[in-house]
Amino acid sequence: MATMQPKRDFRSLNRAIIRGEAGKKVLFQPRIDCWYTDRMFRDGALPAPYDKLDRHDLYCTLDVSPRVYEYNGCVQAYDKEPVKRYHKKISDLETEVHIETPVGNICYLWHSNDSNGGAYFKTWPAENEEQLKIMIWLENNTLWRWNQAHYDKMQEYWGDLGLPSIFVPRVTIQKTIVEVMGVEGTIYGLTDFPETMEEYFEAAENSVMRMIEVINASPLEWINFGDNVHGGVLSPRLFEKYVLPAYLRRNEALHKAGKFTFAHWDGDCKPLLKFANKCGLDGIEAITPVPQGDVTIDEIKEALGDEVFLVDGIPAILFDDIYPEEQLLDTVKELIDKFAPRLILGISDEMSSTGNIERIKLVRDFVDAYNASLD
Numbered sequence: 001m002a003t004m005q006p007k008r009d010f011r012s013l014n015r016a017i018i019r020g021e022a023g024k025k026v027l028f029q030p031r032i033d034c035w036y037t038d039r040m041f042r043d044g045a046l047p048a049p050y051d052k053l054d055r056h057d058l059y060c061t062l063d064v065s066p067r068v069y070e071y072n073g074c075v076q077a078y079d080k081e082p083v084k085r086y087h088k089k090i091s092d093l094e095t096e097v098h099i100e101t102p103v104g105n106i107c108y109l110w111h112s113n114d115s116n117g118g119a120y121f122k123t124w125p126a127e128n129e130e131q132l133k134i135m136i137w138l139e140n141n142t143l144w145r146w147n148q149a150h151y152d153k154m155q156e157y158w159g160d161l162g163l164p165s166i167f168v169p170r171v172t173i174q175k176t177i178v179e180v181m182g183v184e185g186t187i188y189g190l191t192d193f194p195e196t197m198e199e200y201f202e203a204a205e206n207s208v209m210r211m212i213e214v215i216n217a218s219p220l221e222w223i224n225f226g227d228n229v230h231g232g233v234l235s236p237r238l239f240e241k242y243v244l245p246a247y248l249r250r251n252e253a254l255h256k257a258g259k260f261t262f263a264h265w266d267g268d269c270k271p272l273l274k275f276a277n278k279c280g281l282d283g284i285e286a287i288t289p290v291p292q293g294d295v296t297i298d299e300i301k302e303a304l305g306d307e308v309f310l311v312d313g314i315p316a317i318l319f320d321d322i323y324p325e326e327q328l329l330d331t332v333k334e335l336i337d338k339f340a341p342r343l344i345l346g347i348s349d350e351m352s353s354t355g356n357i358e359r360i361k362l363v364r365d366f367v368d369a370y371n372a373s374l375d
Contacts, residue, residue: 004057006161010065014163017344018222018260018282018309024340024374028367029065029162030360031312031350032058038353041117050357059161062360067346068162069224073150075166075214077207080141094122104134116353126180129193132200135180139203144211146218166215167226167264168250169208172201173242174227174234183233205246209253216257223259224285225250230267231294239272244279251280262311266349268294273303283309288348289331292317297331301338310339312346314363319347319355325362332366 014029016022036046036055045051050058059066084100093114099106109122126132154164170178176186176197189197215223225247234243247263254261262283265272269287273295276284284304289297292315304310313335318328335345345367351360 004060006060006159007063009160011160011163014065014344015221017341018163020341022341025371026336026340026343026345026367027065028364029067029344029346030314030363031067031347032355032357032360034350034352035355035357038116042115056157056161062357062364064360064364065162066158067165068154068158069165069167070158071151071154071164071166071220074147074154074164074218074220075144075211076147076150077142077144077211079138080143083138083141097125099125099134099138101134101137103137104130106131106134106138121179121182124180124182124185126176127185129189129196132181132189132193132196136196136200136203139200139207142207142210144207144214146214151219163222164220165222165224166220167224168211168215169204170227171208171225171243171246171250172205173238174229175204176200177233178228201242201246205249208250212250212253216254216259221258221260223254223261225261225263225281227264228267229263229265229269229272231271232268234272236271236274239275244275247279247281255280262309270294270299273299276303277305277308281308283311283342283344285311285346286348287313288315289313291315291323293348297334297338304339304342306342309342309344310335311344312348313339313343314345314347316347316349316351316355319351319359321356325359328359328362329366332363336367336370 010027013022013025013027017025017027036058039046046053046058050061053061081102086098088096088098090096093112095110097108097110106125108125110119111122112119126135169175173186177183181189251261260282262285263279263281264285266286266288287293287295287300287310289295289300300310314331317323318331332345335343
């Protein structure tokens with residue numbers, strides 16, 4: 001339960017920056033969920049002096065803004081036709097997920113970690129063409145609705161700490177890779193039954209477009225495509241054929257309602273950077289420069305130009321003590337110099353469990369001094 005009030009109105013600054021109304025001011029918006037959740041999973045508490053704090057109060061204490069994706073629950077999926085979903089625990093770490101539909105049943109295995117709160121697919125929802133056809137039926141029968149009670153609850157909890165955000169389902173082939181068939185299954189599917197694969201992509205995107213209708217009628221302002229794009233898996237050919245058209249379609253619809261859109265590219269991005277300013281996106285989140293990622297800051301700047309926002313940009317590993325503080329601050333300065341005012345500064349992707357939380361304050365103070373120099 002949050003007990004603190006933020007020291008300043010980050011929500012308004014976030015809004016002003018993405019609307020181009022903040023001059024060259026910068027918002028520092030670090031994601032520290034991994035650092036937080038791993039400690040809560042392992043110890044049940046944070047280290048002192050943060051041990052009595054929940055996530056909201058931790059951000060208040062650090063005096064920085066979260067990226068508030070907890071608003072995701074504001075747009076809820078539901079089934080148009082009768083569908084039965086249930087879980088069956090089969091071991092301490094393994095859970096069977098069952099989906100029973102009028103056209104067939106899906107069963108897959110979900111495996112939890114014993115070192116953190118994460119989980120992964122041990123088997124996939126669709127491991128053959130017939131199962132994928134059931135997934136097509138599910139997508140075609142998915143509808144979406146607004147949950148005002150959840151929105152009001154998030155407003156009360158997060159307040160002015162950050163601008164409400166939501167991420168929509170992954171795009172076409174990226175969804176099958178991460179959520180439906182895995183890398184190998186997706187590539188074999190495109191070879192063995194391409195028409196069914198493309199039918200699934202279309203059904204999934206049509207579902208997202210129904211979701212966007214609900215988003216466009218809502219007060220949510222900046223919308224993320226939570227794709228986790230990785231150039232080592234998603235080739236330029238596949239991106240151009242399947243991702244680019246879907247991005248353009250989504251962005252056209254969202255921009256008509258005045259929404260700010262940004263996609264999550266948190267893998268190696270060098271092969272795909274040439275598409276960065278062709279997708280209709282307002283920004284790209286989590287592109288990671290060297291020494292962690294495979295691109296330089298100059299390469300990112302060349303790809304985004306002066307039109308597309310960089311959201312994040314600081315390699316997560318620079319928050320570890322093995323890297324000098326001077327390198328972290330030099331990177332922050334370079335990002336501000338090259339990308340402001342089209343910059344929401346943050347960590348690409350999140351600070352890890354081994355990161356030093358005090359370095360958040362170091363970057364905060366640097367950004368505060370920079371913003372004060374503009375007044």
